[in-house]
Amino acid sequence: xxxxxxxxxxxxxxxxxxxxxxxxxxxxxxxxxxxxxxxxxxxxxxxxxxxxxxxxxxxxxxxxxxxxxxxxxxxxxxxxxxxxxxxxxxxxxxxxxxxxxxxxxxx
Ligand code: SF4
Ligand code: SF4
Numbered sequence: 423x424x425x426x427x428x429x430x431x432x433x434x435x436x437x438x439x440x441x442x443x444x445x446x447x448x449x450x451x452x453x454x455x456x457x458x459x460x461x462x463x464x465x466x467x468x469x470x471x472x473x474x475x476x477x478x479x480x481x482x483x484x485x486x487x488x489x490x491x492x493x494x495x496x497x498x499x500x501x502x503x504x505x506x507x508x509x510x511x512x513x514x515x516x517x518x519x520x521x522x523x524x525x526x527x528x529x
Pocket of ligand 1: 427
């Protein structure tokens, strides 16, 4: 199964339908009744965590220092809901602690 993913959902990072159709052709039919799901983002509406094999579409953010206005929203979000590796420096730009990021698997 797959959620609606990137073709309709504003949260979708990947085309879940396309991936599910490709997987279906590769996997089925098979004698093991394996359950696979594809979710378009970490909200995981397709319940990938409950399947035999779950795929969750993610993005790897790229920091563009020239476009950063130093609002601190990413730092706040990182502190509250993620790995706490971001901080605002005295120039109003974002620093990422490379050691902490490495430990968090996010270098
Ligand atoms: S898992 Fe993400 S992309 Fe898929 S329907 Fe839910 S919010 Fe949308
Ligand atoms: S501080 Fe973070 S959220 Fe704000 S503009 Fe810079 S990168 Fe974007």
